[in-house]
């Protein structure tokens with residue numbers, strides 16, 4: 225040991241007593257020893273896996289599975305307890321360890337029942353390196369143990385020094401792991417504008433969502449085990465938040481933004497909290513919907529997979545009470561844990577208002593299918609698809625009693641719609657067999673003349689998007705019947721959009737044309753006078769989030785979108801004379817409050833009326849877009865684009881981002897041989913497909929001669945709600961996608977009009 229090390233060791237010993245924990249709290253080594261010993265004694269009941277590592281010290285994060293046959297995964301309801309996320313909040317580790325011990329050693333029938341009917345998972349600590357700081361372990365603790373430490377140990381400055389101070393709030397290093405999840409991440413707590421050690425913050429959210437390996441490990445665990453119920457333990461340093469269970473979500477004022485499954489979340493949180501007496505002996509734990517929007521695990525877990533995650537704040541004002549009080553807190557909290565075990569196995573003795581759906585999805589051969597289980601009555605834009613798991617084809621979900629419409633769907637299969645009656649107090653099993661759709665061979669041939677071109681083909685199909693590398697210029701595939709839109713990208717060529725309905729084997733030719741003119745904008749220089757703004761939401765350059773370079777265009781740059789506002793920016797370009805091909809490409813990202821705030825992209829030719837190209841809502845990272853405008857280009861001399869954002873009264877997100885736009889033109893447009901052969905001889909407006917739909921449907925119409933065509937949408941009172949098309953259209957069969965996120969559910973009429981033709985079709989938007 226060097227003299228320096230001796231000095232550090234002395235400092236550690238000399239750390240103030242106030243910062244040391246009572247001996248009854250397990251150190252990281254003691255946790256590992258505890259689990260190893262228990263596994264040695266009860267190998268059938270405990271299985272231990274490393275599921276990731278800590279950010280700085282690469283310490284393993286352990287996941288413990290307890291059941292009667294713990295070596296294998298079984299098709300049973302799963303529960304998950306996470307003992308600790310914030311380093312100093314160590315009480316939950318003790319609850320977790322005690323629960324594991326009881327489950328494997330207690331001979332009472334209820335413990336055997338849980339072992340035989342559940343898969344019970346435990347992560348005693350998901351912040352092992354933070355825990356070591358709290359216990360005074362580590363060579364870099366120049367100030368000694370810090371029992372107020374909260375975060376992991378990320379080196380935020382990058383100078384190799386672990387920068388922390390004794391006492392709360394003085395730490396420059398570290399990320400608050402419960403601010404690092406990707407829901408509402410940018411509303412969470414930040415710092416580090418200057419990157420020096422004078423900046424200290426206890427709630428730093430990290431450089432990006434899921435920047436930390438600890439949160440990525442937890443994300444993988446949730447996806448792997450699909451816990452029906454989970455608890456993450458915290459303790460309140462001030463005592464202000466102690467003895468409560470928080471759960472998703474009530475954001476905004478007065479119930480403006482509730483979780484769609486609010487009733488069932490309320491029921492479970494209430495059932496859990498009411499089992500746990502307060503230390504004072506007066507009353508039980510409270511249960512509260514979380515109101516904060518800042519990248520927390522429980523909001524993420526519910527939005528991501530429908531996993532019910534309770535944030536239990538346990539203990540009272542002293543977060544390291546002495547052994548006798550600690551034991552009382554642990555004993556009291558085991559009641560809550562056992563309640564969730566009973567609830568997960570649908571124990572008939574339990575008082576609960578809710579029941580569970582267990583849906584098993586297979587193909588006709590009985591093999592499990594990964595499928596989406598969609599409940600249209602319990603959906604909003606924050607929720608990601610609820611999926612069956614690949615091992616068993618099973619999805620479990622708590623629901624309030626009554627009839628529920630359940631749509632089960634997987635790519636390549638006919639969807640199933642069932643009405644399921646859920647009772648309280650038990651699990652309702654439903655088995656669904658999905659029938660495969662007929663598949664057809666497809667060849668996509670990307671060519672310059674007869675020369676094959678290496679390409680990337682982005683396939684927009686039912687329930688998703690696939691990006692395929694096609695280095696040889698020819699793609700052979702077998703796809704299920706249905707609608708496809710292909711974006712074909714070849715380096716040095718104008719990208720192309722091809723849409724078709726696959727009902728038989730098909731060859732699709734993509735004849736590519738090199739651009740003869742390129743007008744581009746990377747937003748690195750200040751905006752020219754060609755960019756015109758309108759409305760209350762300002763647009764401008766921002767360095768906050770860019771695709772390439774230093775700047776991107778952003779609505780309300782460097783701010784969240786203001787409430788109840790609208791604002792647009794537009795730009796007009798000259799179209800080179802004689803252009804037949806015309807495409808706008810670029811990069812786009814958006815963060816627009818789901819279902820509430822919207823972006824719109826519009827185009828117009830020769831200062832005519834604006835037509836909607838795209839409607840944007842929800843969250844999307846940087847992605848390349850393409851608007852193929854060849855149908856409007858012929859004969860036009862200018863084209864203008866307008867991007868608009870509109871917000872509702874609740875909190876806005878970071879808005880719409882654009883970067884690296886390019887308007888590409890050429891004097892040729894080469895359609896596929898099939899397209900040319902299919903020029904129809906009469907006017908027609910076909911039925912929309914799909915119909916009913918949510919939120920996108922496709923209109924097909926036929927035009928025998930070049931003419932000005934107008935397609936507009938009217939509500940049942942005859943009011944025009946949208947102009948989808950109003951321009952000169954070339955002869956041929958055409959498709960037009962209608963995206964109606966902004967309109968309420970209901971019946972609408974599509975009216976198509978041209979000088980010698982009028983037609984109306986009924987469509988139904990079903991949200």
Ligand SMILES: [Zn+2]
Pocket residue numbers: 310313457458459
């Ligand atoms: Zn906490």
